[in-house]
Amino acid sequence: MSVPLGDLLRETARVLQDALGLPIEEAYLEARLLAGHAISRNAAQLVAASEEVLNDEDQERIRALVERRRGGEPVAYIIGRREFFGLELKVTPAVLIPRPETELLVEQALARLPAGQPLRVLDLGTGSGAVAIAIAHERPDARVTATDRWEAALCVARENAAQLGARVRFVPSDWYAGLAGEAFDLIVSNPPYVAEGDPHLHQGDLRFEPREALVGGSDGLECLRRIVAGAPSYLRQGGWLLLEHGFDQGAECRFLLEETGFVEVFTARDLAGLERVSGGRLER
DSSP: OOOOOOHHHHHHHHHHHHOOOOHHHHHHHHHHHHHHHTTTTHHHHHHHTTBOOOOOHHHHHHHHHHHHHHHOHHHHHTTTTTEEEEEEEEEOSSSSOOOOGHHHHHHHHHHHHHHHOOOEEEEEOTTSSSHHHHHHHHHSSEEEEEEEEEEEEEHHHHHHHHHHHOOOEEOOOTTTTTOOOOOEEEEEEEOBBBBBBOOOGGGGGGGSSSGGGBBOSSSSSSHHHHHHHHGGGGGEEEEEEEEEEETTHHHHHHHHHHTTEEEEEEEEETTTTTTEEEEEEEEO
């Protein structure tokens, strides 16, 4: 049955609200994103065309995407993109979906990178390239290197950097393994930090995201330990290490940093008030 686009969007929002338990505002936003992607229209065009009756083919495209979302597939994977730090990034099931709380990691990094100085920055486990690209975009004089052990992720990150004109050097590397002899002024990482067996792995978007980018060993701290332990060999004197971690891992991260010799150790909270990023400065 043919219905005006505005009515179709409202119908879609109600379907998503019921299926996924979303607040109606969030469900309506998702409906617009899915419809816009299906029929190649932006938000303003969707509003302007609210009385337009779509043809059967366009309606079927929209409903097909809605069915995928009803099954729990993340919107970002369905439409193939996600905004992060004001930049639109390509995302695929090979990489984690960039999240708003990770913008705190970028903000903390930028606060320690004076503009106009060619400081060297390393992003470990870059995934989609979100953190490295955001830093390079904001500090074009910085020399940014990003690593990942998975070639599929590096392909996505390289494409994002090229599309956004960000100067980032990408290196295939299992943490520091491919960086022998190099030294950096700042190291950042959003590593896997979910514990094996965490029930959240079987809920929501996490069901669809790459497990190797989520799970950090039996207690979630395995990758964080490796990164902190290796950092002194790759940081210049006075350099900073900044880590995103789980909301309940701040104390453990501060302990690891202090035990390894870092000073000015801190933890920053995200917009929800949760401990999210910890870091410290290397003082030899």
